[in-house]
Amino acid sequence: MKAFLSKRTPGGWAATIAIYALALSWLYPFAWMVAASLKPAAQIYNTGLFEGDFTLDNFAFLFATADKLDRPFLGALGVSAVVTLTVTASVLLTSAFIAFALARMRFPGRKLFGDFLLLQMVIPTSMFILPLFVLVKQMGLLNTLGALILPSMMSGWGIYMMSQSFRTMPEEYFDAARLDRASLWQTVTKIVVPLNKSIIAIVALFTFTGTWDNFLWPLIAISDTDRMPLSVLLATFSKQYGGYAGPVMAGAVLQTLPLVLLFLLFRRHFLQGMSLSLK
Amino acid sequence: MTMRWSREAVIGAALASAYLLFTAVFWAYPFFWLAKLSVTQWRFFDEPVFTGARNLLLTVQDPQFLQALWNVVRFLGFYLPIAFGGALIVAFGLQHVGRGKAFVALCFLLSNVSSGVALSLVFAKVFSSTGPLNAMLFELAGVRVPWTNDPTLALLAIALVVAWKFVGYYGLILYSGLLAIPKEIYDAARLDHAGPWTRLMRITLPMMNPQLMMVLTFAILVSFGLFTEPFIITGGGPSDSTSTPQMMIYETAFRRLQPSHAAMMSILVALVTYALVQLARRLFERKVVLA
Numbered sequence: 001m002k003a004f005l006s007k008r009t010p011g012g013w014a015a016t017i018a019i020y021a022l023a024l025s026w027l028y029p030f031a032w033m034v035a036a037s038l039k040p041a042a043q044i045y046n047t048g049l050f051e052g053d054f055t056l057d058n059f060a061f062l063f064a065t066a067d068k069l070d071r072p073f074l075g076a077l078g079v080s081a082v083v084t085l086t087v088t089a090s091v092l093l094t095s096a097f098i099a100f101a102l103a104r105m106r107f108p109g110r111k112l113f114g115d116f117l118l119l120q121m122v123i124p125t126s127m128f129i130l131p132l133f134v135l136v137k138q139m140g141l142l143n144t145l146g147a148l149i150l151p152s153m154m155s156g157w158g159i160y161m162m163s164q165s166f167r168t169m170p171e172e173y174f175d176a177a178r179l180d181r182a183s184l185w186q187t188v189t190k191i192v193v194p195l196n197k198s199i200i201a202i203v204a205l206f207t208f209t210g211t212w213d214n215f216l217w218p219l220i221a222i223s224d225t226d227r228m229p230l231s232v233l234l235a236t237f238s239k240q241y242g243g244y245a246g247p248v249m250a251g252a253v254l255q256t257l258p259l260v261l262l263f264l265l266f267r268r269h270f271l272q273g274m275s276l277s278l279k
Numbered sequence: 280m281t282m283r284w285s286r287e288a289v290i291g292a293a294l295a296s297a298y299l300l301f302t303a304v305f306w307a308y309p310f311f312w313l314a315k316l317s318v319t320q321w322r323f324f325d326e327p328v329f330t331g332a333r334n335l336l337l338t339v340q341d342p343q344f345l346q347a348l349w350n351v352v353r354f355l356g357f358y359l360p361i362a363f364g365g366a367l368i369v370a371f372g373l374q375h376v377g378r379g380k381a382f383v384a385l386c387f388l389l390s391n392v393s394s395g396v397a398l399s400l401v402f403a404k405v406f407s408s409t410g411p412l413n414a415m416l417f418e419l420a421g422v423r424v425p426w427t428n429d430p431t432l433a434l435l436a437i438a439l440v441v442a443w444k445f446v447g448y449y450g451l452i453l454y455s456g457l458l459a460i461p462k463e464i465y466d467a468a469r470l471d472h473a474g475p476w477t478r479l480m481r482i483t484l485p486m487m488n489p490q491l492m493m494v495l496t497f498a499i500l501v502s503f504g505l506f507t508e509p510f511i512i513t514g515g516g517p518s519d520s521t522s523t524p525q526m527m528i529y530e531t532a533f534r535r536l537q538p539s540h541a542a543m544m545s546i547l548v549a550l551v552t553y554a555l556v557q558l559a560r561r562l563f564e565r566k567v568v569l570a
Contacts, residue, residue, distance in 0.1 A: 026387055205392065215395065231397075
């Protein structure tokens with residue numbers, strides 16, 4: 001197989017071309033989404049991918065007309081942004097310090113704490129949706145942004161991932177920090193964070209994506225359209241006004257764009273963090 | 280106690296406690312409620328009334344719930360071959376392309392880190408009777424496939440969408456396993472005149488057992504957690520053929536307002552998931568030992 005697949009033979013070339021073709025075809029749904037969002041409704045289903053009279057009408061509809069149908073997309077974009085940025089910032093900050101404690105500080109019960117994090121990760125979070133609803137209802141947070149932010153402020157997974165990476169740092173860095181009488185804040189922000197950018201980028205990327213695209217929880221916790229994040233508003237809009245294929249696809253583009261941009265921005269850290277030697 | 284804690288121990292324990300406090304509120308307390316709900320009758324507003332095993336008996340006899348669990352098994356029947364086949368192609372592809380590795384990996388990974396909600400809406404259109412997939416099939420083969428109207432095809436469509444999303448990620452996991460196989464083993468096999476098929480079945484796949492097990496575990500977890508894709512693309516239809524346990528829990532708790540019943544479902548689904556993962560490990564896990 002190696003000989004057949006090696007690049008110099010015609011078969012090897014064919015395999016290379018096939019893999020590139022397959023990789024590009026994986027992007028087809030994105031291309032179709034963007035194309036459909038830019039076409040008038042009558043042309044979405046009966047023109048080729050790059051044919052048609054491209055226009056921004058669908059986006060204009062989303063921000064101007066949808067408001068009158070009680071679907072405030074601009075507001076939803078704001079809700080998604082506020083919730084996602086707050087959760088991501090909070091998870092990164094708390095994970096970095098708690099992971100530093102777990103990986104590098106001696107305190108009673110440290111090993112037990114690590115085992116507990118592992119145990120927590122084994123139990124599927126989807127089990128907790130219903131009782132979490134009960135809790136948030138008791139706290140009087142239903143239908144508020146707090147319902148979307150508070151339960152996700154810290155992440156056991158984030159702490160665990162970072163601590164695994166912090167553990168591999170050479171002790172000399174910390175000896176030097178101790179000699180300089182560096183504070184905890186200085187040690188984490190000046191030494192630990194710059195040396196563990198890849199893992200922090202991964203935790204940031206997955207937290208951001210998971211929060212931005214969370215669907216089931218906000219669907220349950222938020223019922224007012226003017227407090228819905230984009231993911232839920234878009235799905236309910238599509239359910240009720242399915243005929244508006246163009247605006248739905250425009251909304252899908254808005255929902256996807258930040259995630260794609262972030263992924264492309266962090267791609268090097270991401271691939272590195274997945275411990276790959278991609279050259 | 281007269282034991283003095285060092286400054287380091289105090290700060291470390293304080294940081295850990297901050298997380299434990301958070302966990303007590305948003306993890307342990309819900310956990311307690313779930314256990315309580317599962318053995319009581321409650322409708323969100325009244326006082327919970329203890330009913331013992333009644334919820335359990337109701338749930339295991341609920342035909343819609345059993346159908347949803349069975350749908351996961353049917354889903355795995357489609358999903359596992361597609362996901363493993365695709366992931367192996369990605370892994371071998373990455374090994375083969377050399378220079379363009381990063382580009383190929385990014386193409387396959389983009390679906391994994393982008394929006395499930397948005398892409399489900401896109402696929403609902405792509406698979407629709409007048410959608411681009413049917414237009415293409417009609418031009419090539421003269422057929423139109425009723426993707427979302429047939430119970431089996433609808434489930435296949437969902438499996439294709441979920442596989443599209445995860446194949447890149449699974450492929451990367453397998454690729455990291457491929458990299459770890461020592462080249463000397465292949466050289467020795469070639470001396471023994473082992474053909475490509477023998478090398479694949481006797482060396483490559485067995486050496487990748489830890490990564491293959493990881494992918495299998497993730498695939499099982501994903502299957503039991505399905506919600507967004509079937510909810511948006513098929514809505515569970517036709518006639519409950521694509522409804523999933525998570526959709527059942529959502530429907531039961533928030534549409535039919537029977538949270539006690541739904542709590543029992545959550546617990547049973549978690550137990551079935553765990554049992555299936557353990558069964559898969561028993562059946563397929565091998566220790567890889569290099570002598």
